[in-house]
Amino acid sequence: MKDKLIWPKEKNGVYTVKSGYHTKKNSSPLRPQISASSSHMIDNKVWSFIWNIKTPPRVKHFLWRASSKAIATRPALKQRKIAQEATCPICHDMDESMEHLILQCPWVETVWFGSMDHVMDKRSITLFDR
Template sequence: MWAGQERLKDKFTRLFQQQATVFAMGFWDNGSWTWSFQWRRTILPREEEIIQEFLSFLHQVTLVEGRIDKWIWKAAEEGSYTVKSAFEVMQDLELEEPIPVFLELWKGAAPSNVLAFGWRVFWGRVQTKVNLQRRGIITNGENTSCAFCQETEESLNHLLLLCPFSHQVWSLCHRWLGVLTALPDCVSVHFLQFGNDFRTLKQQGLMKTVWLAIA
C-alpha cells in the first residue's frame, strides 16, 4: 500500500506483518471509511507510538466510496503520461543550459509517437544495425550494411542523412521548399538548422514538425 511518494511497508517496517488489501483492513460506515487492523501478534508497548503515527499518516488520505482507482501521472498537469513530461522528469529541470535540440523537439506539433522517435534519434537510440551490434543483438559476423544502399554500415547519421536514398529524400524536400542549402552530417545539427531560412518563428516551428515526419 502506498501513501504519498512512499510505501507504508517501508515507512512503518515494524508494523508490517502480511500482505493484505486495503478492503480487508477496514469497512465503510455511512459513507466514511474506518480502519480496523487485525494484528497477527501482540503489539509491544513501544510500538503503540508507532501505531499512532501510522494512523495519523493514514488519515491524511481520504478514501471515497464507489470511486474507481486509477493511475495518475503527476509529472503532467492533466494527469496523463506524455513523452515530454517523462523526459523532463529524467532531466534535471534546474540545469542552467538545457540541450537546445530537445527544447526545439518539444515545440513540434507532431503526434506523441513521432516526438518519441525524435527523442530516440537525438539520444542515438534508434535500433540501427550498428547499435544492435553494440548491444550484442547482432554478432560481429553478421551483416551491418545499410538496408537501402548496402554500401556502408547502418549508423544513425548514415541511415537518416548520408545514405544516397535518404540524401535524395532530403534534397527533394528542400527543392519543394525552395531552399538551397548544404546538408549537415549530424542529425541534431540537421534538425536545428532545418527551416531556419523561414522568417517567422511559427514557420520555423512548423518545419521542425516536417523534419520529424520525414525522418
C-alpha cells in the same frame, strides 16, 4: 525462539525489490557509461526544439529517440550480437548510423529531396542533433 530472516535495509525487516535495487546500486563501484552518446552531450536547445514543435507526439518521440541514439541501428544491434553486420542494408556502403539512416544514405536523399538533382554535402553532417 525460532530464527527469522530480517532485511537490515528496511525498518520492518522485510525485503523489497526497491531496497535491494538501491543497496546494489549504492554498493557498486561507479563505472563509465559505454555507449555511442557518452562522449556527446546534447544541447538543451535541441530538446526544447523537439518538445515544442507542432507535430504529432509520435514524431516528437522519434526525434527524441534519434537524438538519444536509442534507435535500433545495425551497429547497435551488432554490439548486442543481434545483427551480423553494421553496414546499411540499402546502400551497403557505410555503417547504418543514425545520421546515415536519416540523412546520408543515397536512398534517403532521394526521399528528402525528390530527385538526384540536389546534391547534399554529406561530409558536413556529423551528428544528427546539429
